[in-house]
Amino acid sequence: MIGCLCIHGFTGDPWEVQPVADELSKQPGWLVYTPVLPGHGQGSLRELKHVTYKQWVFAVEVAAEEMRKRCDRLYLIGFSMGGMLASYIAARFPVDKLVLLNAAAYYMNPKQFVKDMFSAIRYHLTGEQEGDELIELYERKFRTTPFAAVHQFLQLVQKTKPYASKVTVPTLIIQGELDGLVPLKSAYYLYDVIGSKTKEIKVMKRSRHMICHGYEADKVIEEIKTFLTDRQTEREDDNEISAT
Template structure:
């Protein structure tokens, strides 16, 4: 099998007046969002995927960061896209990136938000103990790999800093009671074969957000890294259709 080209670097594809901010997941990189980014750019959008603080380098770099640092990276990415001259911005986030996108939706005037496999509840029950364990065991070795068609796009650490898992859980606890403050149009997406996030997280997010315009989509044959899994073409089409519906609705309201 031919291995796809991987890069942990941020990317920016200049296009039209609608901007798409793509936010990667915990210990991930923009690489896992690049197929989506290239697709959206071909549809005429300006696309930016920032690299979150502590990611794409080493576990030793990441362990000194926490959710306020990752949030700051998202704010900087939003600002860069805004300053590029786009007229509206949608945020699409994978996993933790979906939570960061939802937080951005409640603090900035986004045109819409698309959380993909965003966690409210994590499947690994050990995550609840990381607040204690990280003092005696700073890292947890990465488990078994993903299927090759997913690994081709991952730039993964061999160890996960447990202090950062604890910080992710703090961020989720911070976000949950604030979800009703999300008022922008939303498309909530969840993979039914998600091996990381308990799928009912998506239902919780859908019910909790305060958006009048919202929809939810389930993908029966996809895992957690949904952006590079078997149903990605359908996913990309759903995101594009959602953006078009919202932008066309906004144009009609402006008449």
């Protein structure tokens, strides 16, 4: 059996990666699991002020360990903060492939963020907005996320970032060029430091932060599916391991 652990982002929930998880669940013999990180989930952002980044790390470690017991191979998909958690797990646990979606090694793209805020203002004045901007979602999160939780997020990025250089499994990095929260340099940084022999980066020209729900969601899902089901990549990785 193939296991696929999908990890959502800061202040988010499994909905953020649900389109990917749903598609991969159709694969015969695949077990796909998307846990809810402590303090997260719909309607519970206030609970984040009572949670530390260590609890997020522990939750993902437990999920990875349990899936590894049940599966012959384990793939990780991490979105935003979940990408940093996924890279940490891939560096420390037996993992076979890694997918990073708008992974937050760096955060806040000021130029695009300002554009999105102008879009929010325009929306409130005219009722018009682009379909994938999810402005209301961004605004609600900014209003309700406790500062203590933001501090924990920053600590998590700081603590997990060094582990990216220890990742050696095949890795696919996908980044939305119009992401207002995670800048493009984050993807290029991860591509440069990840130690995998097999790694690739895909930039989605029309995608913002919620990359699994935007204009190019179908393309993102197809890229992930192709990468994870490519048996040639797995054979090359197995040969590299056996030769060392």
